[in-house]
């Protein structure tokens with residue numbers, strides 16, 4: 223059905239310089255054979271068609287070259303992770319050598335906590351958010367338990383003020399200053415998974431360093447979504463996964479950032495493996511770990527090539543388009559969705575900050591008692607969204623493959639529940 227909102231959306235799509243990128247992705251179809259409006263790229267990003275060929279290439283090299291593909295494959299396996307040295311760094315605003323793609327997110331978080339959580343004397347505490355993602359919570363708790371420290375006593379948990387949904391920067395900084403020289407580590411999500419809030423990373427990192435603590439960021443919902451500046455914001459470490467906005471497939475290989483001031487310090491304690499050892503001596507099979515410089519020195523095992531191939535296909539797209547151009551479209555797309563949703567559901571409460579500088583593309587919308595009806599209407603109209611108890615619908619318009627028309631379609635489905643016209 224043509225509506226003023228859809229007309230506007232179609233005009234915006236026609237003028238969108240990134241509109242062509244959508245054709246690089248496989249878009250699932252609904253039961254009527256129509257492409258869905260996919261708003262859950264914050265959970266599992268869509269498949270770049272090139273991922274298929276990238277995996278096939280490695281299977282073919284395995285079939286035809288076997289062990290020789292380590293040195294003579296199309297993308298020699300021996301140095302496979304180095305394919306991401308530049309592209310991985312550019313994705314998150316890091317310098318080459320500060321980023322390595324390896325393992326899963328939680329595994330990388332454990333490796334980083336082993337290195338950067340070093341309780342000494344009274345400096346034992348870890349500051350986190352109360353609404354921490356469970357896996358991060360378990361990781362932090364287990365590191366405290368590992369050092370014989372009671373997690374309840376040594377974890378500071380930040381919650382929003384009464385009646386508010388998100389944390390204020392001044393409150394986070396105030397807490398850091400209050401914990402002061404008992405604070406060993408600040409570990410926060412860069413973009414909060416439930417509210418979509420993007421924290422003020424430079425200010426919080428500076429506050430942590432100001433009291434002598436380390437600062438690490440979980441960028442699971444930030445990498446590939448917002449233009450991160452991990453080097454310039456001076457983070458000590460960061461981790462992220464490859465399957466959300468990074469579009470590298472289910473359970474994809476994850477990212478890890480170590481600031482260069484630590485990467486070249488062989489004295490940082492770490493859990494080591496042979497792939498983090500200097501490649502010149504790796505095959506001498508001698509004892510005595512000699513880390514290779516940079517984030518590469520935290521690698522454990524030889525990389526799972528079949529799992530890394532889709533990441534190469536995906537990062538090629540990010541690198542060609544660039545985070546700056548993606549952000550520019552993302553601001554327009556998310557702003558359009560926000561306006562469209564509020565237009566048809568004036569009573570809905572968007573708990574994501576309305577300030578575009580404090581969010582990426584995700585909008586978390588509290589629909590109150592109409593939440594389930596909205597979820598059902600979205601589903602019936604081929605709009606893929608995610609529902610969180612008690613009443614939150616999360617919609618993440620992703621600039622690489624979502625359209626303004628997708629946003630109009632979501633608004634039309636919501637309008638069926640609220641009975642409002644699409645103005």
Ligand SMILES: *Cc1c(COP(=O)(O)O)cnc(C)c1O
Pocket residue numbers: 326327328329355357358411415440442443463
């Ligand atoms: C998605 C997500 C995870 C998931 O962890 P995996 O190790 O990738 O399974 C962890 N933490 C946060 C904050 C997340 O958003």
